[in-house]
Amino acid sequence: MKITDVKATTVTVPLEAPLRHANGCHWGRFVRTIVEVETDEGITGLGEMGGGGESAEAVFRAMKTYLVGRDPARIEEMRFLIANPTASLYNNRTQILAALEFACLDILGQNWGVPVSEILGGRLQERVPFASYLFFRYPHPKNGAGEVRTIEQLVAHARELKERYGFTSHKLKGGVFRPEYELECYRAIAAELNGDRFRFDPNAVWSTEQAIWFGQAIEDLRNDYLEDPVFGLAGMRRTREKVRMPLATNTVVVSFEQLAANVLETAVDVILLDTTFWGGIRQCVKAAGVCETFGLGVAVHSSGELGIQLATMLHLGAVIPNLSFAADAHYHHLVDDIIEGGKFNYENGAIKVPTAPGLGVKLNREKLNEYGELYKRLGSYPYDQDPLRPGWTPLVPNNRWGDPADSRTPEVPF
Numbered sequence: 001m002k003i004t005d006v007k008a009t010t011v012t013v014p015l016e017a018p019l020r021h022a023n024g025c026h027w028g029r030f031v032r033t034i035v036e037v038e039t040d041e042g043i044t045g046l047g048e049m050g051g052g053g054e055s056a057e058a059v060f061r062a063m064k065t066y067l068v069g070r071d072p073a074r075i076e077e078m079r080f081l082i083a084n085p086t087a088s089l090y091n092n093r094t095q096i097l098a099a100l101e102f103a104c105l106d107i108l109g110q111n112w113g114v115p116v117s118e119i120l121g122g123r124l125q126e127r128v129p130f131a132s133y134l135f136f137r138y139p140h141p142k143n144g145a146g147e148v149r150t151i152e153q154l155v156a157h158a159r160e161l162k163e164r165y166g167f168t169s170h171k172l173k174g175g176v177f178r179p180e181y182e183l184e185c186y187r188a189i190a191a192e193l194n195g196d197r198f199r200f201d202p203n204a205v206w207s208t209e210q211a212i213w214f215g216q217a218i219e220d221l222r223n224d225y226l227e228d229p230v231f232g233l234a235g236m237r238r239t240r241e242k243v244r245m246p247l248a249t250n251t252v253v254v255s256f257e258q259l260a261a262n263v264l265e266t267a268v269d270v271i272l273l274d275t276t277f278w279g280g281i282r283q284c285v286k287a288a289g290v291c292e293t294f295g296l297g298v299a300v301h302s303s304g305e306l307g308i309q310l311a312t313m314l315h316l317g318a319v320i321p322n323l324s325f326a327a328d329a330h331y332h333h334l335v336d337d338i339i340e341g342g343k344f345n346y347e348n349g350a351i352k353v354p355t356a357p358g359l360g361v362k363l364n365r366e367k368l369n370e371y372g373e374l375y376k377r378l379g380s381y382p383y384d385q386d387p388l389r390p391g392w393t394p395l396v397p398n399n400r401w402g403d404p405a406d407s408r409t410p411e412v413p414f
């Protein structure tokens with residue numbers, strides 16, 4: 001079988017409300033680029049990448065000259081073709097490689113009549129459990145709904161997500177307001193959902209001293225882990241010496257070099273594997289093997305996915321023996337998807353791993369066109385800016401916090 005074409009379409013899919021994070025905001029929607037790799041046997045594989053627009057579409061078009069005529073089964077060779085480690089000093093294509101790897105695995109699975117999880121070693125579980133992903137949210141720019149700013153709103157939101165989807169593990173995305181306020185928020189959720197498990201992620205914007213203070217202040221709770229309280233392996237290592245709970249990261253261990261450094265001088269206990277950041281599902285499976293060898297924990301990270309990427313996370317979660325935590329997904333904040341059959345369903349806080357050949361998802365062309373048109377109308381948004389704080393530049397460590405008393409609604413094009 002040979003690859004005959006590579007196509008890319010950028011889409012934007014609405015969220016229930018704008019999601020605030022330490023470095024900015026998702027302005028009420030996600031922008032994703034959907035990749036289609038076509039073959040001479042009529043099988044098309046699907047991939048997905050964050051962000052996009054003309055530049056992402058052009059990058060994937062440029063990959064055609066590398067890939068046309070190649071066998072999609074040569075995935076390990078493709079890693080060097082697209083993202084050779086020294087060539088990557090000039091053109092970092094890790095995320096491009098990931099989207100192409102998803103598509104090639106999808107092609108192979110369809111060709112061989114097996115789900116991707118079987119190519120990766122076989123499913124160890126049929127369902128992957130997810131944590132609720134709690135964000136501080138601005139009100140929806142059109143209808144004013146969905147705000148999460150006060151402690152009361154946050155607790156009600158957590159309760160609603162638990163009732164609607166069945167989550168028993170809860171992640172709060174912080175780093176938006178000063179840590180004292182966010183500590184109150186986190187403890188309030190833990191009190192409301194007593195008996196469940198919790199994790200906190202301020203996206204590495206605290207000083208080491210703040211990280212230690214916060215970590216010690218939550219030691220009595222049922223924490224899965226404290227995620228990226230501070231930026232850098234050294235700061236994580238200093239925090240880990242003083243805080244009695246696992247530390248997790250999706251920022252300072254996202255490559256094998258960094259994983260090796262963390263094994264030699266451990267700073268992080270739990271590695272959050274992201275099928276995009278690591279350059280594909282197979283790279284994540286390999287990294288999980290290293291973690292298994294050295295007794296490190298793993299979980300599945302979410303970088304803001306539609307159904308194609310969610311499928312990669314499900315196949316990954318299904319085949320890792322040392323997955324000891326619920327996975328993360330932004331997915332439940334989305335109002336729609338571009339796959340056939342609509343959004344994946346949660347059952348008791350988990351999502352069923354697709355069993356159809358390949359990734360197990362198909363494009364809904366109508367939805368792809370609809371959200372492709374929406375992208376053309378709205379364009380991209382600055383993920384690392386806050387619509388209500390123009391000119392704001394968060395530092396690391398940060399001290400330029402949002403104001404929990406500020407109840408304005410952002411005027412975001414929609």
Ligand SMILES: [Mg+2]
Nearest residue numbers: 201227228250
């Ligand atoms: Mg994180």
